[in-house]
Amino acid sequence: MNETAAPPDAAEAPVERRDVPVEKLLPSLEAVLFSSPRPVREKDLGDLLEATTKSVARALEALAEKTDQSERGVRLEKVAGGWRFVTRPEFDALLRKFHEVTERSRLSLAALETLAIIAYRQPITLPEIQDIRGVNSSSVLKTLFEKKLITTAGKKPVVGTPFFYRTTQDFLVRFGLNDLAELPRPEDLDADLAATVEAREIAPLTAQETAIHISSEEALDEEPGPEAEPPGAED
């Protein structure tokens, strides 16, 4: 799903791209990202500002560092193949109070279980999900659908041609992943039986460890995965 805010005709006309110095690029990048609710891809920023991807990436790193270092309420995050501004977690209570929000919608245990199966095994069909969970999962699937965390991905060419399901861009954003390769792996999912039994003894990731995982986004990112490519980009 193309949820990154791309300029309408970005893909049509090839833009003249120049190397732009960081200090010149940074304020305009900040303005664009400030105005966008969804992650904006580096390529789209480059198209918009007529700058090379390299200089955009440099400026973004500088901006991220700047917002990360100082005592700021907002930070830049790289997620779902793009960049966006989000508030820092410590201001959650404050923002809730200001916006008079009590609780945000939580995902049930069953929903998270199903989502995990889809995330790791995609594309996957409903019967396959139910085989793993040992329980009817169609209503859970509907919930995930309504939350736009999963979508269909064609049909499996078997009897009954069931739908294939996969995770969406919204899934990546919600769980702070740049692409699917970043899915947390508490253990190797394809490990053999013995190794898995041993792995059982290790406690699951604590919230703190997870936090470390999330904030370790400064690592240089490669090309966005196929998941991040907007449809029709090749056209």
Next chain:
Amino acid sequence: MPDETTQSSLPPVAIAAFSGPLDLLLHLIRINEVSITDIPISEITEQYTAYLDAMRELDLDVASEYVAMAAELIYIKSKMLLPRVPGAPEEDPRADLAQRLLEYEKFKRSAETLHAIDTLRGGLWPRPETEIPRAEGSEQTLEVALFDLIQTFRTVTENYRLAHPPALAIHHLRFSVRDKMLELLARLDEKRTMPLLEFLGQMRYRAEAVTAFLACLELIRLGVVRAFQTRPFAEIHATRTDVVFSADQIRDTYSE
């Protein structure tokens, strides 16, 4: 299954919301501190069925999947009791279940990880989605998923249905004693004798059956038809008497 052991071995845990039979099994394996690959099947089966009983007592709906798993556990238990055929390859009847449990557990743990991340990231506030007025003529393209289309179609058809309520047509059904008399007479002329219920039972509506019954009574009154029983409480039969009475006479005598 001995009841005392059942009661005492049922761990004092509230009937939590298990997400399925595998979840419940994992829970039992954990509290019994046993290995997935070496489940003491007899004990676990006992505890498992005790849980299902407890659920039923609390009037909780026990989904069929839970019952199916209980059956599977009992099947495995019975298989383990059977002596192995000499020379047959050594095969653990629990192996398949263990494999499934291990697989399920992996995803359960992944779900826990996702939950931790979700809780943490729930505190991050992005800029909320707002409608930005766009220049005229600039078309915004969005990828539309199949289900969005289906949803849209549903909305459209629902709106149409609400805007155009179907006209309420009430079909007034009319039956006449005259027609029923003709019908019964025709049947009796053909069969001579028939069970009365066979005739009345063919009527599709209550009013129709009542009309048919009145027609019977009328014909009996005229002596054209005779009703009889072979013994008390036996089936009532209708038979044509020798009284001459034609269909034309009915048509002439009774109005529609």
